[in-house]
Amino acid sequence: MSEPGWNGPRHGWLVLRRELAVEAASRETLVTVTPYVAVLVLLGGLAFGPRPAVLAATAPGLVWLVVLITAIPLAPTVAVAEQQDDAWDLLRSLTTPSTLLVGKVAAVWLWLLAGWGLATVLTVALFGAGATGAGIAGGLIGTAGIATVTVLLGTLLPAATRRPALLAVLLLPATLPALVAGTQTATAGVPASAWLMLLAVFDLLTVTVTWAVFPALLED
Amino acid sequence: MTDPTATVPAAPTAPSAAAAVTLTLTGVTREFAGRRVLGPITLTLDAGALAVAHGRNGAGKTTLLRVAAGLLTPTAGRRACAGRAVYLRPGGGARHALTVRQALRHTAALTGTPAAILAEVGRVAGLTGALAERRVGELSAGEHARLSVALALVAAPTLACLDEPTAHLDPDGVAHVRAAMRLLITRGTSVLLASHTPEQFRDLADATLSIDDGLLREAPE
Numbered sequence: 001m002s003e004p005g006w007n008g009p010r011h012g013w014l015v016l017r018r019e020l021a022v023e024a025a026s027r028e029t030l031v032t033v034t035p036y037v038a039v040l041v042l043l044g045g046l047a048f049g050p051r052p053a054v055l056a057a058t059a060p061g062l063v064w065l066v067v068l069i070t071a072i073p074l075a076p077t078v079a080v081a082e083q084q085d086d087a088w089d090l091l092r093s094l095t096t097p098s099t100l101l102v103g104k105v106a107a108v109w110l111w112l113l114a115g116w117g118l119a120t121v122l123t124v125a126l127f128g129a130g131a132t133g134a135g136i137a138g139g140l141i142g143t144a145g146i147a148t149v150t151v152l153l154g155t156l157l158p159a160a161t162r163r164p165a166l167l168a169v170l171l172l173p174a175t176l177p178a179l180v181a182g183t184q185t186a187t188a189g190v191p192a193s194a195w196l197m198l199l200a201v202f203d204l205l206t207v208t209v210t211w212a213v214f215p216a217l218l219e220d
Numbered sequence: 221m222t223d224p225t226a227t228v229p230a231a232p233t234a235p236s237a238a239a240a241v242t243l244t245l246t247g248v249t250r251e252f253a254g255r256r257v258l259g260p261i262t263l264t265l266d267a268g269a270l271a272v273a274h275g276r277n278g279a280g281k282t283t284l285l286r287v288a289a290g291l292l293t294p295t296a297g298r299r300a301c302a303g304r305a306v307y308l309r310p311g312g313g314a315r316h317a318l319t320v321r322q323a324l325r326h327t328a329a330l331t332g333t334p335a336a337i338l339a340e341v342g343r344v345a346g347l348t349g350a351l352a353e354r355r356v357g358e359l360s361a362g363e364h365a366r367l368s369v370a371l372a373l374v375a376a377p378t379l380a381c382l383d384e385p386t387a388h389l390d391p392d393g394v395a396h397v398r399a400a401m402r403l404l405i406t407r408g409t410s411v412l413l414a415s416h417t418p419e420q421f422r423d424l425a426d427a428t429l430s431i432d433d434g435l436l437r438e439a440p441e
Contacts, residue, residue: 007332011330014326014329014330015330017326021322022315022317022318025317025318025319025322025355026317081315082315085314085316085357086309086311086312087313087314087315089289089291089308089309089312090306090307090314092291093289093290093291093304093305093306093307093375093377094304094306094327094330094331094375095330219291
């Protein structure tokens with residue numbers, strides 16, 4: 001694989017730009033994530049309703065559950081979709097593992113942020129949940145870690161034989177810290193700083209582990 | 221096991237034939253689940269040289285190309301490549317949602333290839349006009365194969381490993397691929413290609429490598 005040297009950040013941006021161009025042309029993530037998020041929030045409302053106080057109180061946890069579940073259909077966009085188009089080999093040849101990782105994580109982060117934003121807006125509008133600065137910060141930080149885990153497992157996916165089952169088994173427990181801490185940052189009356197710190201540590205750990213193993217995962 | 225050592229020098233007319241070596245495989249083997257699929261193979265490819273690997277299905281051609289391109293790590297032996305290597309199958313290299321022009325531009329951006337070269341590549345590969353605005357997923361097999369070779373040109377690699385680049389192509393398509401390949405060699409790119417029809421490249425090739433059971437069965441012609 002090529003070594004772009006100081007061009008690394010620029011190459012990461014170029015990978016992201018390619019992802020955005022594919023999305024702009026196909027709308028695949030949009031039509032996957034948007035209905036997914038909307039349906040999950042509505043189903044959550046039906047499951048926890050109809051008392052408004054209960055809906056508002058459970059909204060932060062529901063939002064993070066929706067984010068985690070949304071990561072599952074996003075994982076195949078990392079490598080499986082590339083392989084289906086037979087574009088993965090050339091992309092791997094033209095980038096370093098680190099720049100490929102940066103670009104892919106950035107793309108999945110954007111889609112997860114969009115899903116988190118939509119879920120938050122829906123819970124505010126439908127359930128009367130509040131949106132706080134700490135909650136928004138938690139969303140920004142927590143989705144980054146989930147995006148990193150999603151890219152890690154999405155890269156493993158082509159080699160997995162029982163794909164959806166394996167992904168669910170691996171992805172959901174690995175993102176448990178984001179679910180718990182993200183929920184707490186958005187819950188009224190809970191001091192958020194410690195939970196935000198936990199989210200930052202979660203991000204650091206996921207990025208470090210993924211950075212270390214990603215080159216090996218890219219080999220056939 | 222036989223292990224003929226193949227050295228593929230560039231033609232004297234190649235501009236980069238100043239004895240620079242692009243690829244060296246030394247005693248390379250590759251196994252899958254404990255089964256040897258390739259090697260041991262020792263192969264040296266000079267800058268601007270073109271070698272055609274041929275053999276029956278399952279002989280190890282694709283594995284050789286993927287090891288040479290760095291996509292597969294050898295189980296044993298050593299691979300050395302001076303610069304960027306790419307591996308392309310006909311129809312491969314680009315996301316299907318993108319247009320031909322977008323696919324070429326994104327590749328050019330990643331490799332720093334000047335935009336001016338894109339026009340030349342498009343012309344040589346026959347990917348101009350309305351065809352350049354078509355989505356990759358809507359291309360015919362022949363058009364897609366031409367795009368793959370065009371991507372190899374835009375990527376400007378040191379080594380291009382092309383797997384069956386003229387498979388299922390009509391004579392016009394073969395002519396475009398051959399023209400693109402000639403341009404690759406002219407620029408000093410070494411080309412290692414696998415083909416069931418090596419005679420299509422006889423005039424361009426510096427060597428023909430016969431592969432059987434993962435081994436080079438004879439010294440290059």
